[in-house]
Amino acid sequence: MPYSSxxxxxxxxxxxxxxxxxxxxxxxxxxxxxxxxxxxxxxGHHRVVxxxxxxxxxxxxxxxxxMEYGPTDILATPADFHWRYxxxxxxxxxxxxxxxxxxxxxxxxxxxxxxHVRIKGQDRLAATGTNLIIHPEYRTxxxxxxxxxxxxxxxxxxxxxxxxxxxxxxxxQQRERNPQTVSTIPLLxxxxxxxSLAQTYSTKRWQRFIIGWAGRLVSPFFxxxxxxxxxxxxxxxxxDQFDEGFDEFxxxxxxxxxxxxxxxxxxxxxxxxPVSGRxxxxxxxxxxEQMLGYTVLRxxxxxxxxxxxxxxxxxxxxxxxxxxGACLMAEAETYFRAQEMSLTVGLMVPLAAEYRxxxxxxxxxxxxxxxxxxxxxAFFVHNxxxxxxxxxxxxxxxxxxxxxxxx
Numbered sequence: 001m002p003y004s005s006x007x008x009x010x011x012x013x014x015x016x017x018x019x020x021x022x023x024x025x026x027x028x029x030x031x032x033x034x035x036x037x038x039x040x041x042x043x044g045h046h047r048v049v050x051x052x053x054x055x056x057x058x059x060x061x062x063x064x065x066x067m068e069y070g071p072t073d074i075l076a077t078p079a080d081f082h083w084r085y086x087x088x089x090x091x092x093x094x095x096x097x098x099x100x101x102x103x104x105x106x107x108x109x110x111x112x113x114x115x116h117v118r119i120k121g122q123d124r125l126a127a128t129g130t131n132l133i134i135h136p137e138y139r140t141x142x143x144x145x146x147x148x149x150x151x152x153x154x155x156x157x158x159x160x161x162x163x164x165x166x167x168x169x170x171x172x173q174q175r176e177r178n179p180q181t182v183s184t185i186p187l188l189x190x191x192x193x194x195x196s197l198a199q200t201y202s203t204k205r206w207q208r209f210i211i212g213w214a215g216r217l218v219s220p221f222f223x224x225x226x227x228x229x230x231x232x233x234x235x236x237x238x239x240d241q242f243d244e245g246f247d248e249f250x251x252x253x254x255x256x257x258x259x260x261x262x263x264x265x266x267x268x269x270x271x272x273x274p275v276s277g278r279x280x281x282x283x284x285x286x287x288x289e290q291m292l293g294y295t296v297l298r299x300x301x302x303x304x305x306x307x308x309x310x311x312x313x314x315x316x317x318x319x320x321x322x323x324x325g326a327c328l329m330a331e332a333e334t335y336f337r338a339q340e341m342s343l344t345v346g347l348m349v350p351l352a353a354e355y356r357x358x359x360x361x362x363x364x365x366x367x368x369x370x371x372x373x374x375x376x377x378a379f380f381v382h383n384x385x386x387x388x389x390x391x392x393x394x395x396x397x398x399x400x401x402x403x404x405x406x407x
Contacts (some may be wrong), residue, residue, distance in 0.1 A: 046100055048107065048142045050149035053095035060106035061095070064133050072276065074406060075131070080275045087273075089266035090114040090125070094157065096149040098134065098142040108134030108142045110150050112162070113405070116262040118254050119161075120388050123262065127154070127162040130405045151382075160383035163397075165404055171376035183394035185375040186355075188310075188363035189345045192333070196342040197305065234292065234324060236285045236331040242268040245284070249291040249316075256317050257352065258396035261403060263314060271402060272296055272311070280311065283331055285324045292316045293324040296402065297332055299339045302372075308336035310346025312402035313354045325357030333361070347375055347401045354400070375404070 053061075058081055065075050075081055085093045091114040098108040110132040117126040129150065134142045154162065166174070166182075174182050191197060246265040254260065261267070272280045281297040293315030299308055310332065315321035336344050346363070348355045368374055377399055381389045 046107075046138050046141075047102065048098045048138055048145060049101055050145040051097050051099055052149075053097055053106075053109070057095070057097060057106040057109075061097075061109050064106075064109065064135060065131065068133050074276050074278070076276045083270075083273055083275045084111070084113065087270060088113060088115075089270055090116045094153050096146055096153060098138065098146045098149075100138070107138040108132075108146050110146060112150070112153050112159070114159070116267070117161070118260045118262050119392070120258055121255055122388075124161070125159060127159050128403075128405065129162050129164045154382040160386055161379060161381050161389055163377065163379040163403075166376050166378045168374065168376065171378065174378050180393040180395075181380065182376065182378045183349075183397075185347045185377050185399050186350055186365045187345060187347055187371055187375060188355075188358050189343055189366050190333075190361070190363045191343045192308070192337055193340075193342045234285055234287050234327045236283055236327050238335075239282050239284050242272075242282070245291045246294070249294070253314060253316060257398040259392060260398040263312070263402075268296075268312075281335060283328055283335075285315070285328050293321065293328055295328045295332055297335060299336070299341060306340060306342045308332075308339065308341040308344035309401055310344065310348075310358070312400050313346070313348070313357065314400075315354060315357065317353070321353055322357055322360070325354060326360060329357060329361035347399065347404060349395075349397065349399050351395060352398055 058078060062075065062078070062081060065073060069075075075084060085095070093114065094112040096110050096112070097106040099105060100107050111130050112127050113130060114125060114127045117124050119126075132146075134146065153159070165185075171182055242265045244265060246263075246268060250262070250264045254262070272282075274280070278298065281299075283295050283297070284291060285293045293313075295313045296311040297308060298311050299306070301307065313325065313328065315324045315328070333344070344363075345366075346358065348358055377394060377397070379392070379394065379397070381392070384390060
């Protein structure tokens with residue numbers, strides 16, 4: 001099973017950069033129908049049945065989601081729900097649920113979000129599984145029934161493959177069964193303001209002084225970008241939307257890696273829609289009116305730290321692409337500094353050229369012991385007769401922060 005249950009709090013996928021997982025608040029106080037909100041849930045076993053989403057389940061799902069992830073999550077409002085459920089260019093989402101047999105309320109769910117994926121030169125339908133949450137009072141029988149219904153969806157809708165960021169437990173189990181289907185996606189970081197970081201993480205004045213002073217000494221050397229020679233002219237500009245140029249660019253780079261979520265205009269416009277108040281900053285690199293690469297940025301605060309996210313980065317192939325990447329990252333840093341971010345982070349697969357771009361721009365891989373969490377990636381093939389899918393490896397995939405649905 002590609003998800004885990006925990007003894008404290010609702011069952012769910014790990015989705016954020018939180019350092020400490022939020023505990024369950026014990027019950028749902030808003031949005032659920034009578035029978036759950038009417039008072040404290042009775043102790044003991046509850047009869048549940050697996051089902052698919054119905055129109056009346058929206059309030060239940062949003063309430064469970066708020067309980068687990070808070071009011072600022074990417075699925076905080078009915079409009080956010082509609083964005084993921086109905087506006088996806090790859091098709092309508094499918095939500096498996098478990099219901100309380102007595103009152104019909106949805107007490108657990110998991111999303112299956114369809115995506116178009118480029119696999120070895122062909123456009124294929126796939127999906128990502130995300131947002132598994134089960135109310136703690138219903139875990140005993142709800143988890144098994146929900147996951148059986150989840151697996152049935154792929155057979156019923158002929159979805160041959162899905163991927164997800166998974167728990168440590170699932171990662172270890174999948175690595176033992178099928179090691180080529182799992183990998184760890186590095187989280188790369190570049191501090192921008194050591195003094196601000198010292199204020200956040202150090203409690204004593206002398207500690208803050210030492211960290212800030214050391215940061216000023218280290219920055220010019222440890223984070224000095226390495227340049228790549230190029231004689232042409234590259235212009236980086238901020239744009240307000242994804243235009244037809246992104247379709248043309250995608251057609252040029254779509255086979256750069258064996259497996260990529262299709263990053264055309266429709267997908268990017270949907271993925272980076274301004275849901276839950278999120279705002280994204282798009283930078284495009286061009287030379288002689290030809291698009292050569294782009295990056296998508298976002299500013300937010302994570303545990304009190306003003307953080308710039310490299311949401312997505314994709315550049316043309318070859319040496320030119322690395323030059324383009326350097327230009328994009330220089331402009332991204334200028335933007336983040338203007339927004340007074342203390343550091344900038346991003347997920348990137350280590351075999352990608354874009355990973356080298358980030359490293360040359362001064363980003364370093366966070367040691368696992370200091371990372372807020374470990375990003376375990378896995379994919380699951382449901383059509384074992386498809387040789388192209390069975391032969392895939394996790395190393396074939398191009399994965400960035402954009403493929404991590406929480407942001």
